[in-house]
Amino acid sequence: EPEVTQTPSHQVTQMGQEVILRCVPISNHLYFYWYRQILGQKVEFLVSFYNNEISEKSEIFDDQFSVERPDGSNFTLKIRSTKLEDSAMYFCASRGPGGFTGELFFGEGSRLTVL
Amino acid sequence: QQQVKQSPQSLIVQKGGISIINCAYENTAFDYFPWYQQFPGKGPALLIAIRPDVSEKKEGRFTISFNKSAKQFSLHIMDSQPGDSATYFCAASMETSYDKVIFGPGTSLSVIP
Secondary structure: OOOOEEEOOEEEEOOOOOEEEEEEOOOOOOEEEEEEEOOOOOEEEEEEEEOOEEEEEOOOOOOOEEEEOOOOOOEEEEEOOOOHHHOEEEEEEEEOOOOOOOOOEEOOOEEEEEO | OOOEEEEOOEEEEEOOOOEEEEEEEOOOOOOEEEEEEEOOOOOOEEEEEEOOOOOEEEEOOEEEEEEOOOOEEEEEEOOOOHHHOEEEEEEEEOHHHOOOEEEOOOEEEEEEO
């Protein structure tokens, strides 16, 4: 069964460092998303990406964040200068072409720990 | 307006019992209401979903009840099993918003033997 894969599974970084989280969405999917989940809290929308551009972003997704689809398979989230409060689980998700279903397929997440 | 409220925060149910999780929303532009299930160490996975033009949807032991006028919906898990122990998120989305899914805060369900 096709799945969304994310790397790394866990990254520890020092405050102020740049971090890149990588995702390989399901191959025929066209819509891509990043969400984050702070430990024990709800899953929060960060950004959606379609047709090689950001389609929507939340207030959390400030200038420190950026997304890119550098080739036909990867989708990355970059945090330029990490803060302690960026520590969270980051989930990549994708959705397929065709009619609206509202179903997103999530990866298993990348845990980011900022020290 | 974008918020989805969910209760209870945690729930303990005996095996074979009924688990009920309730949610409410404010934004009437939402037109799709999925429930996601998340096991520890995994990403959320779609469990069941409903559109506001129906009042109930059933898939196996899982049923969504939807009250459009009250802007409330709920998940019922019949004959709850220990394997159902997980965190459940109600959610809402709208087609005009690239399927951005707004999650509720989650309910941690424990089904005890």
